[in-house]
Amino acid sequence: MTTPQAAARYEAEHHFANRGRGVAVYNPHSKPEADLPVIYGFNNGGSVGWLQGVLIAEDGTPLGGHVCSSEGYMPHDLGILEDTRPDLHEEFRAHYPNGYRMSFVGHAVVAKHAALLRAIELCNAQPDAT
Secondary structure, three states: OOOHHHHHHHHHHHHHHOOOOOEOEEOOOOOOHHHOOEEEEEEEEEEOOEEEEEEEEOOOOEEEEEEEOOHHHHHHHOOOEOOOOHHHHHHHHHHOOOOEEEEEEOHHHHHHOHHHHHHHHHHHHOOOOO
16 A cells, blocks of 8 residues: 555656657548547546546547546556557557547546537447447
8 A cells, every 4th residue: 555645756757757748649641630530538437546547439439448546647548648558559540540639538527528428428329338
């Protein structure tokens, strides 16, 4: 078990190590970025130290998730930041072979984010949605 002070220090070191990384974009055809479909990563809540990070394509396809101790780790752990989680980006490229851009939505704004809510609605409308 770590102390709250140590956890805060680890998270600050994590942010420092990832400073300057932009949002990941896969754009093999050099389209305008605004024209690329979006893959959203978002904090779906949970318990202290056990937060559910979720990945969903704008078309409603669920693309994975990750449990994080803090929302501050989610952009890295979900592959939102460039040059993070190449394992996840293989699946993202399979889903959107013509390109995509990533976007992270924090827990405080999920309920107000119209495009993310639309993706969740599309996901829930799928026949195999649980």
